Amino acid sequence: MYDFLIVGAGLTGTVLARELTDAGKKCLVIDRRDHIAGNCYTQNISGINVHKYGAHIFHTDDEQVWNYVGRFAKFNNYINSPIAIFHDEIYNLPFNMNTFAKMWNVATPAQAREIIEKQKAEAAIDGEPKNLEEQALSLVGKDIFEKLIKEYTEKQWGRDCKELPADIIKRLPVRYTYDNNYFNHRFQGIPEGGYTAMVEKMLDGIEVKTGVSFSQVDLSGFKHVIYTGPVDEYFDFRLGQLEWRSVRFETELLEGEPNWQGNAVVNYTSHDVPYTRIIEHKHFEFGKDSNGNELPDTVISREYSAAWKPGDEPYYPVNDEKNNAFYAEYAKLAESEEKVTFAGRLGTYKYYDMAPCIRAALDLAEKLLQKQEQK
Numbered sequence: 001m002y003d004f005l006i007v008g009a010g011l012t013g014t015v016l017a018r019e020l021t022d023a024g025k026k027c028l029v030i031d032r033r034d035h036i037a038g039n040c041y042t043q044n045i046s047g048i049n050v051h052k053y054g055a056h057i058f059h060t061d062d063e064q065v066w067n068y069v070g071r072f073a074k075f076n077n078y079i080n081s082p083i084a085i086f087h088d089e090i091y092n093l094p095f096n097m098n099t100f101a102k103m104w105n106v107a108t109p110a111q112a113r114e115i116i117e118k119q120k121a122e123a124a125i126d127g128e129p130k131n132l133e134e135q136a137l138s139l140v141g142k143d144i145f146e147k148l149i150k151e152y153t154e155k156q157w158g159r160d161c162k163e164l165p166a167d168i169i170k171r172l173p174v175r176y177t178y179d180n181n182y183f184n185h186r187f188q189g190i191p192e193g194g195y196t197a198m199v200e201k202m203l204d205g206i207e208v209k210t211g212v213s214f215s216q217v218d219l220s221g222f223k224h225v226i227y228t229g230p231v232d233e234y235f236d237f238r239l240g241q242l243e244w245r246s247v248r249f250e251t252e253l254l255e256g257e258p259n260w261q262g263n264a265v266v267n268y269t270s271h272d273v274p275y276t277r278i279i280e281h282k283h284f285e286f287g288k289d290s291n292g293n294e295l296p297d298t299v300i301s302r303e304y305s306a307a308w309k310p311g312d313e314p315y316y317p318v319n320d321e322k323n324n325a326f327y328a329e330y331a332k333l334a335e336s337e338e339k340v341t342f343a344g345r346l347g348t349y350k351y352y353d354m355a356p357c358i359r360a361a362l363d364l365a366e367k368l369l370q371k372q373e374q375k
Helices: 011-022 063-070 097-104 109-123 132-157 195-202 281-285 321-335 344-348 354-374
Strands: 002-007 027-031 042-045 048-051 058-060 083-086 089-092 187-189 207-210 222-227 244-254 265-268 277-280 298-307 340-342
Touching: 002 011, 011 027, 011 195, 011 344, 011 354, 042 195, 048 195, 048 281, 048 298, 058 063, 058 354, 063 354, 083 132, 089 097, 089 132, 097 109, 097 132, 109 132, 132 298, 277 281, 281 298, 344 354
Parallel strands: 002 027, 002 222, 027 207, 083 265, 222 340
Antiparallel strands: 042 048, 058 187, 083 089, 244 298, 265 277, 277 298
């Protein structure tokens, strides 16, 4: 008899498995994919750790979480500094003095602020922004919105910015300094050797079965289930399907090409380019292999955003008013499942970056252990 069946070998399931096992519980982890590590899975191609499901940069101010992942991997000092291309114009991200200097030929924070404040006033947003477009205009004004936000966001979400909730970009970085570091967090980096190697260490000594779906498991051998798959799928879509955004990747090995685009992440912010961004994976580890040797080849991935349909991987919950209300009905069903706990991005219909995902899993493990002690 197992104490826990953990459905999903992504970060949520992995952290829960590690914590519960270390507390003396017997766990089985399953995943319907043929690999562990979920969406942060990295595959070694020509010596390059390729982020198969999109760029994953670890960043946090939570020292406990940083120390936790540091138990399983050594992190490099990679700093995320994306580039944006709008037609033939190239800009630094996040929005900072380098962006403003290129866009308006200004040199000082006062000059940039004057332009942005003028454009914000011209937008005349009355009261609290009601949608993403109003939120963006109230933050950065018309020029930046139209060149670097509007079309990129519409490609990403498949709908007009006026139809998207404002909170998607409420924490959009805007800086009046020459600082291209996208994240303000104290800790940032990429695990040396890739995320898969890190997750393998996290799962050391724990029974894991890949290529196994939840429906294939006899639940009679488990005291409790932790389910990190899509909550609507668990209930056989009895209330209907929640909306998700999915991503399609075109990954290409370029032999004999040591440096294709000069940066790990390049966003394409206009509608005339069908993909949202191109990732050149070797730059996450500075173009070198595990022995510090320069790599002669490169691997790039073009990312295409699309509406989710059955058979696709769900990536981003569409947390608008309609879907959040819809999820609330599924949450009521989830609460009635006494021997099942729903967790993670898919199980709770909530977008998590990696560090908050780990924090939530650590907190949940503690609650589950306390609950068992009280029985």
